Amino acid sequence: MFVAPSMVLMLLFIALPLGSVFVQSFHATQPVYEVVQEQACTPGFLATNCVTETRSRPRRDAAGVPVTTTAFIGLDAYRALLQPEAVARAFNVGGDGVAGLLSIDFYAALRFTLTFTLVTLPLVIGLGLLLALAIDSLAARYRGPLIFVSLLPFIITPVIGALSIRWLFVGDGVLTGVIRAITGSRLSMFAQGWTIELLMLTYRVWHATPFAFVVFYAGLQTVERDTLEAAIVDGASRLQRLRCVVIPHLVPLITFVALIHLMDSYRVFEEIIGFSSQAYRISLQYLTYSLLNPDQTGNRAITRASASSMLTMIGIVVLLVPVVVRTWRAQRGGR
Amino acid sequence: MRRLKFAAVALGLCLPAAAHAACDFQNTVPVKSLTAAFEAWKAVTASMAECGNVRSELDQEFRTKQPAAFAANPALYDIGGVSNGTVVPLLNAGTIRPLDALIGKYGQQLQPNQLIKIDGATMAVAMDVNAQNFIYRSDILQELGIAVPTTWDDVLAAAEKIKASGRVAYPLGATMKPGFDLSLEFVNLFLGYGGSFTRPDNTPSIASDAGLKTLAMLKKLSAYMDPEYLVSESTFVQKQFQQGKIAMSNLWASRAAALDDPKESQVVGKIAMAAAPQAIRGGKSATTLWWDGIVIAKNIPDAQADAAFRVAMQGLGPQTVKAAPGAVVWLIKGYAPGKLAEGVIASANGGAPAYPSNAVMGLVSAVIGDGVADYLTGRKTAEKTLADIDAAYLVKAREQGLLK
């Protein structure tokens, strides 16, 4: 009974849209085009250009609404995304292997998303842990302000955070100047893929570390004194205490942070917008978004966008399975 | 002093809005508009606001919102700002209304070449023509003894000289951000080389001789640009000009006024305009002509459409031209073309075609905007890039039902 409102909300606003996206990925809805002779007059300067030409135009019904047809297309949309023939060609004799694979949008996005997720994960956890240990070891009066400062990159609106970093590096930004002065090169941060990727990774670590830190810090407050003291009496060194008492105590928290970070960084999107990295790097969620976005004349690739969302979802489930299974086993064992 | 002024403004906030001086009538029906955000639209919406009860949303990303917002019932906006590209989805979906009756009532000051007619019915009213044309630093070209380039090969030669002189950081600027900007650069050159994007049966023909030439030219030009050219859109190029970092660019005529604005530009009076260079010597000016104008939503009550159109006519009235004479090449009565209009007029006289606007071109432009960067970054060869663009077009065209 208590769960009902929450269930209804999740069913209506999460499960239902998800279901409709699933169905859409197998169907194509298209306007019916007719070829017509049309006279169009457009302005030139001081004159009007009128041209009569044959062009394709969507047919409209009596009410003026375009007629559409919906057809079942099976796996066509998935095939258009995954391009199995092109992949086979890339790995056959005469193909260019991985480079060929990565020239297909979907795989390029997958490559970047996975790199992004898996590289930032250990960095965020490691830095968060170090920071928590360091701040925990300081005198109480330093801790308050330091926690406040540390939380800033986390609470700040992601779009604004990304922009604030971009403003430091774009063109003649202040930090680009510093880098140039140090390395003596005329490096432009937004002129090649790897520097942009590096910036995006750095931004995400900057943004996500505070969350890991504050969770670990909270965890450190509940380490049992007695166990620690017993360890000291037993003559355990600092490192041994850390390894045998503190870290095991934090393991559930590390799993928790890893889980949240996996989900959030797999969704990477704001960085692509914030750093305008489309020419060099795209992510899976950006791929969906760009397919959904109407072009100049309003065409949206809804079917492929749906298929790309489904593939994205399969990806995250695969990533999560090991962590979830671990948690599940631990819970089982614990009970 | 500054503090006093600030306080005065804060006080002004508390006072009721001042009388609507420049509007011919007092508008009582709430009217909403969604338009792009460059100078001309700022001027037009400012004039419309004088009539009262007008809320204008200016957004360079309007094209992604407009089709859905006009399809809603009631439509979310009454007035839409469109150009020859962005009017297509509204026309195709039938979400804008014919304006002939309204023009009869309120549109006496309109000139015949302002009306966009499809099969005889007026669907939009234009206010300006715009094109990417050649903007250059007249002082630098003069000093180095370079004649104003008339072909893109001349531009390359001039860029080489300017680079050697070290007068500016980068000789060239261009709107090369993937998506619309990059696709337009490609389209302009491609048409200049005499290419055609599709065959009569809607199958693609971008992978062609003209395509290869276009890619090669873009690559050669990019060598003279800021290495970050792939994030550069119109505003980026405008700032490069203003800060004196570049000497030449094929940029929107509507951006020229800002280059001559002493408040933000360091190169006031050193800017000149010319026809967009030709791709082939003796050929057409390699650019496309655009118009900007207004449409009125269909899914709104007639009384509201009435008020909206009346307000829009104020926006497209002579007082707008008076307030911002140099913002763009106006089509509105009372506009006297100045120095900043020379490039557009020269390009039009040089045979520049109107930008082709239809559903097919929307797909073409999208796949080009996504695909060309792969060649410029060196990820693919020219042939592979063009073949992939054709393939991407086929997928999209089938998905949209334009091809079987």
Add this chain to the structure above:
Amino acid sequence: MARARGASLAAARRQPPALRLLVGIGVALWAVVATFPLAWTALMSFRVPVDALSSRPLDVLLGPASRAAGAGLSAIDMLAGVAAMVALALLPGWLGARAASRLAPAGLVRIGWILAVLTYALLAGAVLLVALPAAAAALDRLLAPVWLLGHLAEPIVGITLEHYRAVWIEHAFYRNFENSILITLGTVAVSLTVGTLAGYGLARAGGKLSFWLLIAALVFRALPHSVLVTGYVPFFLASRDLLAPFWSAPGLGAFLHMFSAGPPTLYGQPLAVVVVLVSINQPFTIWMMRSFFDNIPRELDEAAQVDGCSHFGAFWRVIMPVMWPGVVTTGLFAFLLAYNDYLVTSLLLDAQSQTMVPAITQFLNRDTRASDQIEAIAAAVSITAPLFLLVMAFQRQIVSGLTQGAVKG
């Protein structure tokens, strides 16, 4: 003996000097990295474009062009500013408790505190916006003719409030602010109500069903939001037609007519967005709340039920009072989600009901003049300021809430 042991424990815990140095340097470095981008952005927002976009860091720091444009701060101004800030920061400590008890009507201490906070906010606003500039200007004028001291009264750092004025007054950013507040508070309130109930239910139910529910919630949490928004947009735009049958249905229709004459277009409705944000945030909320409730012994509500409370009564009277730190922490996360959201609000709201974060991209997208860009920066700083205050106020609760158990499983 015991004391000796204590001493040796303390000795073992104390860090060797080298380690302490390392920790100190590391933490200091982090503090700089964490604050620098934000601080620099804030600095840029107070400079005219020529300074803000300059490639020389000193120009951004000192703002020579902003100073030349006629406005600057002298050493005296800055000293006065620092003094006022320190006084304002210390004030609650000196007088807070006394003011609260004085202001409390008929012994309602909580209301007294609220009144005290409001008074403080008013006072701080008055001091910073009116009294301080006036006093500093008077001081400058007074000291300017004095030999040597006069130099202190000369402006050294350029500053301009022009962009804030443009953002808040010309572009009416306060409307976006109102929308943000409405949507954020709505989301927090509904999210907590629904989530607390569900968390309690799940923690007490156990069993297979609730396990699978939690796993489903986990998968939902992982969904890219663009997937969901894809599903909403067509429905929100066409809701007027789609919902019409409900309004014409017998019985239900009459009930719905009491609220509005016809079905609403959900696109552009802040309340509809609140529901969407609540739903998106539900998985996280119920996970958090469930682990809080897991930490509260079952015996507590059983005891309450024995005392004659209903199931719901037990929940409300006995469990909730113990739960506040957890509620505050979860609420903060809901606040951050709603306040910071870009994707959902930008796609489902129109210009009239737009919140601050998507509105900022409008500033960026209209960015055709250099000053537009600095206005975007000023808007960004304006958005960040409330978050700043929020963390300052609730920082302790975040840590204690998390400590209390939100993160144990």
